[in-house]
Amino acid sequence: MAIVMVLVSGACSRAIGPTHSNKVIAPESLYSVSCPTSHDCIAVGEAGKAVITTNAGHGWLSENTATNERLLGVACPSLARCIAVGNNGTIVETDNLGATWKLVKSGTTQGLTSISCPTSTTCLVTAQLGSILRTTDSGVSWAPEETFQAEMTSVSCYKKLCAAVSLRDSLDSPAQVYVSNDSGTSWLGESLSQDVNFYAVTCFSVRSCYAVGDQGNIQETTNFGYIWHQNPLTQFGTLNSIYCVSPTSCVTAGQFGQFFKESGHGWVLNAPGGNVKSHQTIQSIACSGSKFCVAVGDQGTIEQATHVGGPWKVVHLSPASNFQRVLLVGDSVAQTFGAELPPLAQPYGLYFVDEGILGCGLAQGEPVQAAGITYPAVAPPCNGQPGTAQWPTLWASYISQLKPSVAIVLAGFWEVTNRMFNGQWSNITQPGYQAYIKGQIQEAVSVLAKGGTRVVLLTSPYFDTGNYPEDDPARVDIYNSLLQEVAAENPSSVTLIDLNRFVDPGGAYTSKIGTTTVRQADGEHFSTAGSELVGKWLLPQIAALAGQGR
16 A cells, blocks of 8 residues: 655744745654644654644644654753654754754663653653663763663653653563652652553642553652552553643543543543544643643644643544554563554554553463462453453453454463462363363454454464473463364454464474574563564565455
């Protein structure tokens, strides 16, 4: 499918710097936006691209920065000066709202994920390997202020209060929040949640912050970060961004292009205006006070509102609005595998959404044993407890919101581990537990096939986590045979694709295909290179099936 460039209507000229004609905005993803004035905003994203408006969104122009690296964060500490950060320790800055850019030495090769500037001279940056970089001399020099044992995703400061959030490191390692009350000089950390990753944080008063993440999770502090309270949006996917003017004037957004607003009476859905057929994921929101707000996201999508609560109007809807939508669900193997696929899916006319969940496949209930450890608790969508949204409920909401042509299931690891079942430790070699797992696979098909979605069941690769029961190829073979049975029993809605045969062609765990290391050192997840290699094999098959869906 050819990708057609889309021109945003409206003339646009800079209030500062040289005058530019309005340009085509390419369909690359945008990951972060900052609005230093009521009419100036700058967003950054894929391949070092920046898009800028100087007339309150009536026109946007596209600029190249001083890098081709993916830019994940941007902040404007003063009217015209903005700093963007991204992959491989990249920092670029502009003194004329994006007309020209220069590279700045960061002193690190870590991926830089976000930036916040509490003053015109002080800025803080989060890094993937746990560092928080800080400058106090307007970016002339950067130094790691702290290094934590967590993958940092976002930082936000309001005057002296700063908060930074992270991902989970493992099933028994909760996401962390680190708080500073002295503009980042010293930090205290605590656990936010055992079960979800956090992707964004915003501090909007000297004592208040919100953090958002997986499964619609929202955490709030009103006492300088010492205590955080959970307030999740049930039956919702990932929240990537949040912006607040006050505790009762906030907006958050993420998967499926949905916005939620808080106006003093709890969080309510605030759907964008216009015909948003693409349900594009929103990656970042910024407002200039409460008068002008911008949201940016996948495929260069830009939406605007005249105030924090919306309604939101689409001003740039990318060619991907006409792409076939593909949903990936499953456990952390799916989650990490799918993270590399969205850009690879674009040339096939596919818009790819990854909703894998760490620690949650198809089997439900706890405790569970993995890699020699007994976990008394697992992710809520798989804990089997009444009153909490389990994966069938979440997946049904994803189908309803995204309306995908194809839904892909990648699971298997948690299905071949030992798990407490009917009061006894069980595993997939036992007939009763086999029947249970087959029933779970059938339920997945029933949930995902609603409305004509084509369901793809991927066979599970083998595992090598350290000679534990789940590493037995025979267990994986049993799981894959159950997938085959369910596919054969549902030919009108299910396609089986043999991922196991592609990844492990010799009938045993394989770490390399050719010269490519396809699995991580943990023997469970795919490497980045492995995800890309498998994606190039899988996506043409998915594209061929997409026309059979909705």
